[in-house]
Amino acid sequence: MRQPILGYKCTLCGAEFPYQEMLTCPHCGEKGILDILYDYRAISSYFTKETLEANKDKSMWRFSPLMPLKPRDFSPFLHVGASPLYRSNRLGKELGLKELYIKDDGINPTASLKDRASGVAVAKAIELGYDTIACSSTGNAASSCAGNAARMGLKTVIFVPERAPEGKLAQLLIFGAHVVSVKGDYRATFELSRAAIDKYGWYNRNAGINPVMVEGKKTVALEIAEQLNWSVPDWVAVSVGDGCTIGGVYKGFYDLKELGFIDRIPRILGVQSTGCMPFVDAAKRGGAMEPAEENTLADSIAVGVPRNPVKALRAVLSSRGAWLAVSDEAILDAMRVLGRTEGVFGEPAGVTATAGVIEAAHSGLIKGNEAVAVISTGSGLKDVKNALRAAGRPTPCEPDLKALEKSGILDGIL
Numbered sequence: 001m002r003q004p005i006l007g008y009k010c011t012l013c014g015a016e017f018p019y020q021e022m023l024t025c026p027h028c029g030e031k032g033i034l035d036i037l038y039d040y041r042a043i044s045s046y047f048t049k050e051t052l053e054a055n056k057d058k059s060m061w062r063f064s065p066l067m068p069l070k071p072r073d074f075s076p077f078l079h080v081g082a083s084p085l086y087r088s089n090r091l092g093k094e095l096g097l098k099e100l101y102i103k104d105d106g107i108n109p110t111a112s113l114k115d116r117a118s119g120v121a122v123a124k125a126i127e128l129g130y131d132t133i134a135c136s137s138t139g140n141a142a143s144s145c146a147g148n149a150a151r152m153g154l155k156t157v158i159f160v161p162e163r164a165p166e167g168k169l170a171q172l173l174i175f176g177a178h179v180v181s182v183k184g185d186y187r188a189t190f191e192l193s194r195a196a197i198d199k200y201g202w203y204n205r206n207a208g209i210n211p212v213m214v215e216g217k218k219t220v221a222l223e224i225a226e227q228l229n230w231s232v233p234d235w236v237a238v239s240v241g242d243g244c245t246i247g248g249v250y251k252g253f254y255d256l257k258e259l260g261f262i263d264r265i266p267r268i269l270g271v272q273s274t275g276c277m278p279f280v281d282a283a284k285r286g287g288a289m290e291p292a293e294e295n296t297l298a299d300s301i302a303v304g305v306p307r308n309p310v311k312a313l314r315a316v317l318s319s320r321g322a323w324l325a326v327s328d329e330a331i332l333d334a335m336r337v338l339g340r341t342e343g344v345f346g347e348p349a350g351v352t353a354t355a356g357v358i359e360a361a362h363s364g365l366i367k368g369n370e371a372v373a374v375i376s377t378g379s380g381l382k383d384v385k386n387a388l389r390a391a392g393r394p395t396p397c398e399p400d401l402k403a404l405e406k407s408g409i410l411d412g413i414l
Helices: 049-054 060-066 089-096 114-128 140-151 168-175 186-200 211-217 219-227 244-258 276-287 309-318 328-342 350-364 380-391 400-404
Strands: 005-010 035-038 086-087 099-104 132-136 155-161 178-182 236-238 268-272 322-327 370-378
Touching: 035 211, 060 114, 060 219, 086 219, 089 099, 089 328, 089 350, 099 219, 099 268, 114 132, 114 140, 114 211, 114 244, 132 140, 132 186, 140 155, 140 168, 155 168, 155 186, 155 350, 168 178, 168 380, 178 186, 186 268, 211 219, 211 244, 219 244, 219 370, 236 350, 244 268, 268 276, 268 309, 268 350, 276 309, 276 322, 322 328, 322 350, 328 380, 350 370, 350 380
Parallel strands: 099 370, 132 155, 155 178, 236 268, 236 370, 268 322
Antiparallel strands: 005 035, 086 099
C-alpha cells in the first residue's frame, strides 16, 4: 500500500499543490522550497510501532511508508541506515551530562549520512523513469549519489568545487561518475549544475531544493527515536551546511509526533563553523540570510549560500533549540576527543556537532541533567589530510627496544 500523500506546501507563500513531479513553488521560484504533506491518520492505520518491531529489514527502508515512494522491493538497493547509536562511555561523563549518545552515520555504504538522501533520490529517479542523476556537492552528497546510483545502474554527473578533498573525489571516480571539478566555490558549482540539469533533463538530486531529499535524511531521526525505545533525548545536535540535514532531522521527529510514536520533539542544536556560519549570523540578527564566506576546513558544511534556509531555521525555532558556531581548532579537537574517548572517527564536518555539544555543555546552554544525542555525519577517512592535522604524526623509532624507550612514546603508558 502506498502511503497517502496530501500534496506539497510552499515554505514561503504557503500555497498548496497536488503531489506530482516538481521541485519548487511555481509562484516563488527556486526559493520556494516545498514541504511534502502526509495524511498521518491514514498512515497510522498500517504503520505502527508493532509493524516496525515485526519488520526484519533493518535498513532505512523499514521506514518506507513514511517516504514519498511507491511500494517496491528495496533489497537490491545499498543497505543504508541502521547505523549504531552508541551510549557514551566517557565523553558524556567528562562533560557532566546526564546521557550522551553518538549516532555514527559514517558507517553508511559511502561513509556519510548523505546516503539516506541519495538512496531515496535514486529510488525516485527510477520510479520516474530517469537514467541519469546529477547534483552539485562539496563531496559527501556527490559520493553518496554516485555510489547509490551505481548500485542501481543509473549514470551520474557530479559537480564539485575544486577544493573537494581527494578522498571524496576518489570515491566518485571509483563509482564511475562523470565528475566536473568547477573552478570556484560551492555557489558557482551549484549554479553550473542547475544550468546543466535544466538543459539536459537529468534528475536533480540537489538537496537544497529537492523536497524528496529531506524525506531520506529524516530517517536518522526515526532511527534515533526507535533505538531509544521512543524516549527521545532533550537535545539532538547536528552539523549544518546547506540546511537540508537539520531540516530532515526535525521532519523525522515531527512525523513521529504526529503519528503518536513520541510525545515531544527534542530541542535541536544547529552547529556551524565560524569560518562559514550564515545560519548563526541570521539567527543573531533576527533577519534575512546573507551570503557568507566559505573559509573552513569542514568542507562538507562550507556552504556560504544555503539553499534550504527556511526548513533549517524552522527546525531550530520550532523545537526551541539553538544555533552556535565553533572554530576550526575546536572542530579538530573534537575529532581527537571523539576518537580518544569513544572510538568514533569522524571527518571535520561530521564532528562539528560534537564540538558544538562540548561548547554548549561548557557554556551551560545544555544542562547537566539533560540527555543529548549527537549525529556524526561522516567518516574521518573522507578527509585524511585533516585527520592527520588533528591527530599528529607517528613517533619515528629505530628497531631497538632502547630506542623505543628513548623515543618518549612509552611515557604515561608504563
